[in-house]
Amino acid sequence: MPSITVRMVTPTTLNELSDGTIDGAFFFEIDDNINIRHESLISEQIIPIASPSLSKEISKMKFRIPEAQWRLLGVDAPSWRNDWERFFRTEYNMAAPAPRITWLSSPLAALQAAVDGLGIALMFPSIMREELSTNRIKVLPGFGSTALVRQVNFYTMSEFPETKSMRTYLDWLRPRLTSDAIG
Template sequence: MNALRSFEAVGQSLSFTRAAEALGVTHGAVSRQVTALEKMLGVRLLERGARLAFTRDGELLFKRIGPAFESLNEAMSEVSRPDDRLVLRINAPPTFTMKWLIPRLSVFQRRNPDIEVRLSTGIDLPRDDEAHSQDIIIRRLVRIDTFPSSTSFLSSALLPVCAPEMLQGVKVRAAIELAQFQLIEAATSGVKWADWFAKAGHPVPAQARINSLEQMFFAMQAALDGLGIALLPSALILDDLAAGRLTIPWHLNGMHERDYFYAVSPLSKDKRSAAQFVTWLAKEGADANQLGRSVIGDFVPSASLGVSFPPSGAQSGNPGAT
């Protein structure tokens, strides 16, 4: 461990001298530790020329060793934490965490000051080993059977949205007319523009320009910044719609994204705290679902935008109440 710590310190600055200062030991002691590590591994980790440089093996080890030390420090911190301070580890999709969970989390923290919530992000279905490192995992799912023992708590309509200024002086009279704008979708979304146009009764128009961005948050920010019309789940943009930062140029009934589900790890150290959190999460999800029905159902863009909507309740391809 001392040898690994010495190598990690050297890698931070590629300097034995600075590493020695950071560790509070001599230059020679650091050099000997790194040399011992190289002998133990049977590879060279550093090129010792006029300037230190990583070898290929050294660079690989350095990239892995930092996160490993952070994980060890976190584990030791949790073990040594006083009993009256509990840690609840939540893993959720990044955009959901930023746009939905964090803005609401202060309510839970005020009600449960003895519970420290630690957030991490992920989008893939959890592996078996993640049950050891997380208490609660949140994911968007097409079917519940892909994530056993999970519970749905938050639903989303899928909406095309854009900054209001994009529609200045433009009349959108049919779903297919959205193809005149730059269209944006998230690569991580389960529903794309091709699905949306199919639901509207059209193939994707030949003139459509579709930009697929890597993350949902990128698509959201692009819409807010007026770069195009993005397909986004309503749960994550309700505040932006209500505040007028985003508007809906056309709405299709029955167009939904995947629901958000939560599952409590069977290996959670504190089932009571986890139960408190998911009870709160379910209540917040129900409130958000109700708000979504209110905001989207009552949403009427400003007449000054020149947006034209057919009567409420029209068939597929036309807007209607949700």
């Protein structure tokens, strides 16, 4: 890969993007009323995951999450907050048991909590590539009807032109994010 310079900060805010402090930002959803340009990078189905030991416990109950008291791990971010509600409506035609949801600050925090056996998380494959390949987490089977999809977008301000470095970086990154690249 050629040498490039891309200014990115995580976590970031729209203010940093709008004042030109950074070149672009990865967000899941942003208000359409903002003068911002976006490019879709990946779109993947969200799936329930747990540690191997918790997955084994769950399988004994035939994956009936509502009857059990397992902690549900949620991400406290606008585009993630409704995932458990949508999951329970789709899978069980009922409201999510809100008292059982522990809200964490980021997808990576929820992923780590699932790895540590603290509960069940909803995640998409590309963010948990390493944990899947090393069997630190297991995908809970039997939830094929769930059609929860997470789309990751790259946002830049419309008034700032896209740089050649940014295009090179995105072209390099895109194939590495897809589920097909997960081994």
